[in-house]
Amino acid sequence: MDWKSFKSPEYNYRFNRKTGFFARWGRNFGENPERSPFGPEIADIEISTICEGVAGKLCPYCYKSNTEHGRNMSLSTFKTIIEKIDVNNQLTQAAFGLGATGEENPAIWDMCTWLRERNIVPNGTIANASEKTMDRIADNFGACAVSNHFLSSDKGNGMCYDNVKRLTDRGMKQVNIHYVISRETYENAFTVLRDIKEDPRLKCMHAIVFLSLKPKGRAMNNKFEQLSVDQFSKLIRTALSMNINIGFDSCSFPKFSKAIEDLSDREKLLMIAEGCESFGRFSVYINVEGRCFPCSFCEGEPGWEEGIDVLSSDFIGDIWNGTKFEEGRMRLYTKGGECPVFMLDSQGNI
Numbered sequence: 398m399d400w401k402s403f404k405s406p407e408y409n410y411r412f413n414r415k416t417g418f419f420a421r422w423g424r425n426f427g428e429n430p431e432r433s434p435f436g437p438e439i440a441d442i443e444i445s446t447i448c449e450g451v452a453g454k455l456c457p458y459c460y461k462s463n464t465e466h467g468r469n470m471s472l473s474t475f476k477t478i479i480e481k482i483d484v485n486n487q488l489t490q491a492a493f494g495l496g497a498t499g500e501e502n503p504a505i506w507d508m509c510t511w512l513r514e515r516n517i518v519p520n521g522t523i524a525n526a527s528e529k530t531m532d533r534i535a536d537n538f539g540a541c542a543v544s545n546h547f548l549s550s551d552k553g554n555g556m557c558y559d560n561v562k563r564l565t566d567r568g569m570k571q572v573n574i575h576y577v578i579s580r581e582t583y584e585n586a587f588t589v590l591r592d593i594k595e596d597p598r599l600k601c602m603h604a605i606v607f608l609s610l611k612p613k614g615r616a617m618n619n620k621f622e623q624l625s626v627d628q629f630s631k632l633i634r635t636a637l638s639m640n641i642n643i644g645f646d647s648c649s650f651p652k653f654s655k656a657i658e659d660l661s662d663r664e665k666l667l668m669i670a671e672g673c674e675s676f677g678r679f680s681v682y683i684n685v686e687g688r689c690f691p692c693s694f695c696e697g698e699p700g701w702e703e704g705i706d707v708l709s710s711d712f713i714g715d716i717w718n719g720t721k722f723e724e725g726r727m728r729l730y731t732k733g734g735e736c737p738v739f740m741l742d743s744q745g746n747i
């Protein structure tokens with residue numbers, strides 16, 4: 398049984414657990430529901446804040462400022478959280494918030510087994526993992542992203558490409574590269590695009606996902622700078638002209654929409670892109686303490702200093718369909734999909 402389906406008069410989906418294919422519709426196939434009132438489709442769960450960096454070096458732009466002195470979520474807390482947010486059996490995927498090696502929290506594999514028993518697919522992002530962890534990722538995850546931290550590793554892009562190959566060699570079909578775009582990483586992004594076309598290690602990868610630098614944590618302390626609209630546009634257009642599968646974080650949707658303004662296939666491209674899914678629309682973030690935020694970037698921002706405790710709440714009634722998420726969602730709608738928490742600068746960056 399590869400398919401998971403959800404049916405209701407106004408909100409429906411079909412999800413293929415093997416391929417990751419997902420289609421959502423409303424009262425009919427032509428209608429696109431604004432949100433799922435039943436709970437999130439995807440839960441981003443931070444199961445560890447421990448990260449020793451890549452090859453012993455902490456990433457200079459980590460928005461979480463994670464170090465080796467972090468903490469792990471226990472298996473029992475994880476189970477309670479999932480049970481609370483999946484009361485309607487609507488959750489399709491759990492995306493683990495992990496450290497660079499994927500093995501910082503030893504309970505991760507028990508979490509995977511338990512999720513699979515509930516028909517939920519575990520996913521995650523790593524940078525450089527051991528052989529044993531790679532085996533376990535291939536056995537357990539639906540999709541895995543490999544972060545390109547060429548600034549943190551002497552091996553440059555090669556470390557990322559090797560790790561992509563180690564996963565695709567194990568038969569994984571949904572292996573992406575996660576690439577943080579900033580002025581400091583901009584030129585190298587074009588090298589990676591060329592390599593996707595030419596480097597045999599990347600032959601079986603799925604897509605490159607561009608993540609806009611967030612003005613938080615070490616990125617802010619180290620004065621990393623975000624891209625201008627023109628730079629973003631040039632990068633996106635280059636990737637599209639090379640027929641490379643791309644993705645981006647949902648916060649970049651307004652910028653993406655601008656970047657493709659005059660392209661003839663704009664409508665088609667917009668259909669595969671999605672704006673912010675937080676605030677009770679389709680996804681949610683829970684941190685290692687079991688506190689809920691609209692997304693991981695909102696943690697600690699004004700109005701979201703503490704988040705909402707999931708363990709002591711009725712998740713669907715108090716949080717997902719509660720007033721705090723609803724207020725943010727209304728701001729999101731009235732601002733045409735722009736972030737309700739961060740002010741956009743003149744270049745459309747949060």
Ligand code: SF4
Pocket residue numbers: 647648673674675691692693694695735736737738739747
């Ligand atoms: S709330 Fe803002 S920062 Fe969070 S995903 Fe939406 S657009 Fe991005």
